[in-house]
Amino acid sequence: MNDLVHLAIIMDGNGRWAKRQGKERSFGHKEGAKKVREITKYAAKMGIKYLTLYAFSTENWNRPSKFSPSLQKEIAYAKEMTAHCTGLRQILAINYGAHDEILRAINKSLQVNGEITKEILESNLDTAGIPPVDVLIRTGGDCRLSNFLLWQAAYAELFFSKTLWPDFSVGELETIVSEYLQTERRFGGIV
Ligand code: IPE
Ligand code: IPE
Numbered sequence: 156m157n158d159l160v161h162l163a164i165i166m167d168g169n170g171r172w173a174k175r176q177g178k179e180r181s182f183g184h185k186e187g188a189k190k191v192r193e194i195t196k197y198a199a200k201m202g203i204k205y206l207t208l209y210a211f212s213t214e215n216w217n218r219p220s221k222f223s224p225s226l227q228k229e230i231a232y233a234k235e236m237t238a239h240c241t242g243l244r245q246i247l248a249i250n251y252g253a254h255d256e257i258l259r260a261i262n263k264s265l266q267v268n269g270e271i272t273k274e275i276l277e278s279n280l281d282t283a284g285i286p287p288v289d290v291l292i293r294t295g296g297d298c299r300l301s302n303f304l305l306w307q308a309a310y311a312e313l314f315f316s317k318t319l320w321p322d323f324s325v326g327e328l329e330t331i332v333s334e335y336l337q338t339e340r341r342f343g344g345i346v
């Protein structure tokens with residue numbers, strides 16, 4: 156059976172969820188944040204070691220401003236308060252884009268003499284030291300990666316759900332995980 160060490164989620168569909176109820180898009184983002192709590196707790200209970208959540212992309216700056224100083228403070232506070240924790244590691248991808256990340260990693264790698272190896276490049280990614288993605292879920296109905304973890308998800312099992320993120324449930328996650336556990340991962344080889 157497959158191990159599930161690293162789960163990554165593109166939490167899409169928050170704005171549409173709110174609009175459908177005649178509410179502001181920001182209401183959807185608040186509900187989405189509650190969902191993050193629920194799913195994170197559940198992932199920790201399942202023994203998942205890394206949970207990477209796509210919260211805000213480098214391309215999302217094309218939207219009205221979002222990151223107030225008070226929000227930035229809250230994030231710093233949460234980091235400080237959980238620094239001693241040893242269970243699941245929750246990774247928030249904020250102002251993240253894979254193209255930007257890979258370019259920065261290449262430029263850092265160039266400072267080393269000789270050929271850039273896979274190991275050198277990976278040690279300069281934002282996810283240095285974190286194993287590759289096993290399962291990548293995107294909610295919200297679109298089947299694209301939107302510049303998320305393009306390097307790390309090279310052999311990830313992809314799951315696209317029509318559910319809008321605030322409606323995503325532990326039950327749906329369980330269904331995805333049980334399908335993943337039965338998937339034959341070949342990594343280019345044969346069985
Ligand atoms: C994803 O939800 C979260 C962010 C990009 C911040 P959206 O805000 O993209 O919601 P939809 O996809 O428009 O419904
Ligand atoms: C992807 O959602 C980014 C996040 C969920 C943070 P987007 O809503 O930005 O993606 P596109 O624009 O539909 O590709």
Ligand code: MG
Pocket residue numbers: 167168169295
């Ligand atoms: Mg979206």
